[in-house]
Each structure stands twice: as C-alpha cells, then as structure tokens.
Amino acid sequence: MRITSILSAALVASPFAVSAAGTLGFAVGNTNPDNSCKSQQDYEKDLDALSGATKVVRTYTSDGCDTARNIVPAAKAKGFQVVLGVWPDTEESFAADKEALQAAVPGNEDTIYAITVGSESLYRGNFTGEQLLEKINEVQEMFPETMIGTADSWNKYADGTADPVIRGGVKLLLVNAFAYWQAQEISNATATYFDDIMQAFNHIQTISGSTETPELWNGETGWPTDGGSSYGAAIASTDNAITYWKSGVCGMLDWGVNVFYFEAFDEPNKPDSIGQDGSAANEKHWGAYTADMKPKWELSC
Ligand SMILES: *[C@@H]1O[C@H](CO)[C@@H](O)[C@H](O)[C@H]1NC(C)=O
Ligand SMILES: *[C@@H]1O[C@H](CO)[C@@H](O)[C@H](O)[C@H]1NC(C)=O
Numbered sequence: 001m002r003i004t005s006i007l008s009a010a011l012v013a014s015p016f017a018v019s020a021a022g023t024l025g026f027a028v029g030n031t032n033p034d035n036s037c038k039s040q041q042d043y044e045k046d047l048d049a050l051s052g053a054t055k056v057v058r059t060y061t062s063d064g065c066d067t068a069r070n071i072v073p074a075a076k077a078k079g080f081q082v083v084l085g086v087w088p089d090t091e092e093s094f095a096a097d098k099e100a101l102q103a104a105v106p107g108n109e110d111t112i113y114a115i116t117v118g119s120e121s122l123y124r125g126n127f128t129g130e131q132l133l134e135k136i137n138e139v140q141e142m143f144p145e146t147m148i149g150t151a152d153s154w155n156k157y158a159d160g161t162a163d164p165v166i167r168g169g170v171k172l173l174l175v176n177a178f179a180y181w182q183a184q185e186i187s188n189a190t191a192t193y194f195d196d197i198m199q200a201f202n203h204i205q206t207i208s209g210s211t212e213t214p215e216l217w218n219g220e221t222g223w224p225t226d227g228g229s230s231y232g233a234a235i236a237s238t239d240n241a242i243t244y245w246k247s248g249v250c251g252m253l254d255w256g257v258n259v260f261y262f263e264a265f266d267e268p269n270k271p272d273s274i275g276q277d278g279s280a281a282n283e284k285h286w287g288a289y290t291a292d293m294k295p296k297w298e299l300s301c
Contacts, residue, residue: 022253024301025056025083026264026288027220030065033291035269037065043074049293050264051078053300058083058174058219058260060119063096068104072111081113083260085151088118088135089126098142105143114147114172115139116219122161123153129164136170147171151219157200166207166214174219174260175200179248183232183277186223186240190248193221197257218252220262225296228285232277236285242297245288250301266291 028046030038038046050057057075062068062084075082084101087093105112117136121127127135132150140148149172156162157175166173177196179189197218205211223244228236245261252259266287273281289295 020256022256022258023056024054024249024253025058025217025258025260026050026054027260027262028057028059028071028264029267029270030059030061030067030071031267031269033268038067038070040070040074043071044078045293046264047074047078047080049289051080053288053295055079056081056083056113057264058085058116060085061087061093061097062100062104062115063093066100068100072104072108076108076111081111083114083116084112085119086115086117086135086139088132089121094135098139101139101142105146109143109145112146114149115143116149116151116172116174118150118152120152120156120176121150122156129162132162133165133168133170136165137168140171147215149173149214151176153177154196154200158196158203160203162204163207166204169213171214172217173204173214174217175204176220176262177218178221178262179244180223180231180234183234185233186235186243189223189234189240189244190251193244193248193252194255197252201257215258217258217260219260221249221252221259222262222286222288223248224283224285225287226285227282229280229282231279231281238296241288245297245299246301253301261288263287265289265293 059067068084071082086097117139118132136148149170151174154175154177177193179192182192184192201216223241224236225238225241230236263286266285268284268291270283
C-alpha cells in the first residue's frame, strides 16, 4: 500500500511524458564465470535464458572480448536486439571500439537497437559535456541509421553537466540510478529511485523542450542479493532485491519508463572493488539470475 501511494503521488506530480508500460531489458557481461570471453554460443545460451523476460540487452564495449562480433549474430539468431557500447575514454579504446563496430554494424542495423558512447564518463569526470557530444557525433556520423547516445548517472543529467549533450540533439540517453549506491534502506529505496529518475528526466525534457526526443531509458538499476556486500544502510539480500524488483523496477515500468536491469547474471569472476565510502564492495551478486542462469525470483511484474 505504501508503494501504491508513492506511485500515485508520483503520477500526479509526473513532470515528464508517460505512455504505455515501459520496456524491460537487461545488462549482460562479456565474460563467463571462468573468466573466458563469451563466444557467440555463450551469448545464445544467455539469450535463451532471458527470452521469457526480455528481447533487448545492453553491453559495454564492442572490441573487448570481441563483444560486438559475438553478440550480434547471437542476437540475430535469437530474435533479440542489442545495445552496443563504446569506451571513448582513451584514444586507443575509442579507435578499437569504432573498428569493431565498423565490422559488426553494417547489414545488422535491425539487430542493433542503439549504440552508447561512454558509460558514466561525465560522472567520472572524464569528459565535459561538449567533449562527450563530439565523440557521440563522431559515431553517429559513422552509422547514420542507428540511434547513438550515452549512459550516465542521474545526477549528471539533473545538475546540468550533460546539457551540451542534450542540446546537441543526441537521440538516446540512458539514466543510471541506484538507490543502493545512495546507501538507502530498502524501505526508502523505491522513493529514492523514483526521485532520481524524475529529477533527471524532468531536467532533460526541460532542456530538450520535447517529451519525444531524446529517447530515455533508466540505463541501470538493481540491488545485490545474498552474498553481495552492503553499502551503508543498503543491505544486500535476495529478499531486498525481490522487494526492489517488485516495487521499484515493476513500478518504474508501470510508470511508462524503459528500464535496463543491472544485471542479468551473477559474475563470480568479477574482481572485488571498493565502494565510494572506502568499504570493500563485492559486485559478483547483482544478477537477477545465478551464474548458471537460474532466475532468483519470478521475473514478471
Ligand atoms: C578516464 O577513464 C579511464 C578509464 O575509464 C580512467 O582510467 C581515467 O582515469 C579517466 N580519466 C579521468 C580524467 O578521469
Ligand atoms: C528517502 O528518499 C527521499 C527521496 O529520495 C529522500 O529525500 C530522503 O532523504 C530519504 N530518506 C532518508 C532517510 O535517507
């Protein structure tokens, strides 16, 4: 009931266009649990496992692990669409990803939903908005038929850092929002997630002056399950992930927003990392599915 009242309040206040239910996609990694690169056959198994829940997945690089070369034919064979990623952060990675795209995109435009140039590059301070726009435009000129955009953290849209990208007419923006990384208790996680997305979408649509373009998605959200690390008041547990899925993710889709869930499968081979508060962070247990591709809960809304 608490959720219903949050949603109703949000709907009344909704500053951005809402349509039919949003589309659900999943982020997929490019390595197997044994750390080997996924082959076309590995991606086909992934997509078979996901096919009851979605028909669109997003990836983060095109060259690394031959991701574009392997996932595009797998997606084509399985009736999926894929968002390919480009790392523009260094000249080397940008050049390598463009070359991989040049080999993978032509002739496969129907299978490639979009290409994102940069993943949280504004958040990390790698580029100014103007610099990122140049990189996006360069890729857009290479593939005029394909929707090219970027993915960044919600606050970098809300605070105006991405304004040059919006004003530049970029076609697709993915907005990442993790109540978990804002150290929210599960009881306040859905409210925080909705507030993040509302602030970002509202700012983007105010700058663009349109509710149609750019196309907007929540580019990443999720919650770690049992075995994962907690972050402040955000406690990793499968029960909490289920709560977040049902109220946050399903609520967002109901609200008409497209969502990429982070992530599809556990990645036990991921190295340990350090959270912003300096605590050890284990990112191996963010999957909605286990590493051996079993759903951790009923993935419907
Ligand atoms: C830009 O990104 C790369 C890799 O993503 C990182 O190693 C580097 O430190 C970043 N540069 C700045 C200025 O943040
Ligand atoms: C709960 O979420 C709302 C919306 O993001 C936020 O304003 C508030 O500060 C949060 N409460 C706590 C205790 O962090």
